[in-house]
Amino acid sequence: MNNQLLLDNLRCIPDWPIKGVNFRDVTTLFKNPASLKEISDEMYELYKDKGITKIVGIESRGFVMSSALAIRLGAGVVLCRKPGKLPCKTVQESYAKEYGMDTIEIHEDAINENDVVLLHDDLLATGGTMKAACDLVKKFHPKKVYANFIIELVNENFIGRKIFDEDVEVSTLLQL
Numbered sequence: 496m497n498n499q500l501l502l503d504n505l506r507c508i509p510d511w512p513i514k515g516v517n518f519r520d521v522t523t524l525f526k527n528p529a530s531l532k533e534i535s536d537e538m539y540e541l542y543k544d545k546g547i548t549k550i551v552g553i554e555s556r557g558f559v560m561s562s563a564l565a566i567r568l569g570a571g572v573v574l575c576r577k578p579g580k581l582p583c584k585t586v587q588e589s590y591a592k593e594y595g596m597d598t599i600e601i602h603e604d605a606i607n608e609n610d611v612v613l614l615h616d617d618l619l620a621t622g623g624t625m626k627a628a629c630d631l632v633k634k635f636h637p638k639k640v641y642a643n644f645i646i647e648l649v650n651e652n653f654i655g656r657k658i659f660d661e662d663v664e665v666s667t668l669l670q671l
């Protein structure tokens with residue numbers, strides 16, 4: 496069941512950034528100390544026993560909780576960024592999203608075969624972004640891959656969760 500504190504603090508903006516998109520704005524969850532702590536606590540409970548060594552945060556809203564959780568878990572943080580932002584050699588993936596195309600990349604030395612990786616983003620819509628990120632991370636042959644979102648869109652004909660390979664364990668805090 497969805498947490499009422501999180502529901503109460505989430506802002507939705509109709510028709511942004513384009514007509515027809517009901518934009519879920521997690522910045523209002525982040526600015527409120529109680530909802531920020533609730534997200535951190537729920538994520539910690541989900542992943543405290545999984546042996547996570549790296550958290551891959553998806554640009555840009557995925558960066559926020561990735562760092563907070565990594566500190567609690569004793570894991571490192573890896574930035575998964577839009578093209579041209581990372582200074583060293585990268586590996587890339589391109590993908591289709593709810594509104595347009597995009598590419599993401601990770602430094603080529605960011606993950607190794609001993610890592611247990613948790614990918615995190617604020618929201619799952621079509622799943623295109625996170626599927627591309629999972630495919631990217633799998634190129635590094637980590638021991639295990641988890642994916643987590645604060646919000647999963649399920650009520651606007653989104654089937655994002657079905658896009659992932661079966662070996663990727665997916666969890667979400669809110670289903671809307």
Ligand SMILES: O=P(O)(O)OC[C@H]1O[C@H](OP(=O)(O)OP(=O)(O)O)[C@H](O)[C@@H]1O
Nearest residue numbers: 554555556592593619620621622623624
């Ligand atoms: O499941 P999908 O259909 O792929 O959509 C989800 C992605 O879209 C949003 O990011 P956006 O591309 O707006 O980038 P931003 O976080 O840098 O603003 C969101 O933060 C996810 O990363």
Ligand SMILES: Nc1ncnc2[nH]cnc12
Nearest residue numbers: 516517518519593618620
């Ligand atoms: N509806 C939505 N709200 C917030 N971020 C999104 N990314 C893709 N779709 C989105």
